[in-house]
Amino acid sequence: MRTPRTIAAGAAALTLALAACSGSIGGDDEGGGGGGGNTTLTIGFVSTDTGALAPFGEANAFVVDQMKAYFADNPLEVGGEDWDVEIISKDAQSDSTRAGEVAADLINSDGVDVIVSSGTPDIVDPVSEQCEANSIPCITTVAPWQPFAIRDGSAPADLKYSYHFFWGLEDVAQVYADIWSKVPNNGEAGGLFPNDPDGQAWSANFPDLTADSGVSIDNPGLYTNGTKDFSAQLSAYQGKDVLLGVPIPPDFTTFWKQAKQQGYSPKVATIGKALLFPSAVEALGDIADELSTEVWWTPTAPYTSSLTGQSAQELADAYEEGTGQQWTQPLGFAHALFEVTAAAVQKAGSTDPEDITQALSTLEVSTVVGDIAWGQDDSVPPYVAKTPLAGGQWRLTDGGDHPFDLVVVSNVLAPEVPVAGEVEPLP
Structure with a gap:
């Protein structure tokens, strides 16, 4: 298996060349991409729907459908304006190489403003690598922070566009x-x-x-x-x-x-x-x-979604009623990815990648998995926020x-x- 740094290098180089010509990736005034003043926020979700890691993505389709319905009725308010939210989900098939490839595709073909991902270092690390190479904000979870941050040797990676929330070893x-x-x-x-x-x-x-x-x-x-x-x-x-x-x-x-x-x-x-x-x-x-x-997450935890207002128990109940399956721990964290993304973009006031990453660096938001805050814990890299x-x-x-x-x-x-x-x- 190739290392995350080698995944889809050709696609990354092409994307960087396009960025140099256009000034932003996928930017236009009508939505999607990294330019400011957009009326649509486009979120790419690298999921694990199939393969050995599929249990990590078992709740993702439910959450994506829930978020699409929520944002259709509740446009994201940014700087006094209502923004539409588009969510594009792609399956990494539980494969590291594939995770990097679909992340590159979300950037190159779909012009996403932000990429979110969850489901072990095998998935989130290569997704982060693509976002770093292409200057796209990346929000990840469901991997202990050490294998996410420490990829080559003993020192944490120098990440600029990737922000991670989870616990540590x-x-x-x-x-x-x-x-x-x-x-x-x-x-x-x-x-x-x-x-x-x-x-x-x-x-x-x-x-x-x-x-x-x-x-x-x-x-x-x-x-x-x-x-x-x-x-x-x-x-x-x-x-x-x-x-x-x-x-x-x-x-x-x-x-x-x-x-x-x-x-x-x-x-x-x-x-x-x-x-x-x-x-x-x-x-x-x-x-x-x-x-x-x-x-990491249980329906009995006393946390509430900053978007839907659902308690942890209400989110679990909705999942069980909607799918006929027992609640599963990644449910809360998949939901929280969209809470963090919405809060970061609202704080940034634009889809400009520099603005979003700057907003993430000091973001504080209470989510359905607990309070998440970056830049307040000197025991972890600045792009890591720990969860209960x-x-x-x-x-x-x-x-x-x-x-x-x-x-x-x-x-x-x-x-x-x-x-x-x-x-x-x-x-």
């Missing part, structure tokens, strides 16, 4: 350590880390970040996404009471079923990425009971609305999110 490590502390264990953990940007970042940072927990992490080596036989990992994990990792959903389904077959039974398992989604948990059946994961994080366990329901409920069991970093149960050991 230091936060998820603290939540996981809190969960471990509530289950008696032998202080030994197995690390299930894939050879992708998330796995590389988690495996490199978690041992130090959780050192004070008293749990030592054994990483038998990074595995390739799509692995079908986890016998080597399971052999290394035998006797370790704690399991952690950040696999993609289908890989954890394979791993956990093999773990049961081969007799590996940790007392607590905290798994990022794979256990975020009801569909992935249901694919495991009863053996998913009491598996734990981070909780809790921890939860999936629990089998007895005749409930859904086969499993995600129960919040740790709120050490988000005390405003109510705890709904105690941490329980795995059966």
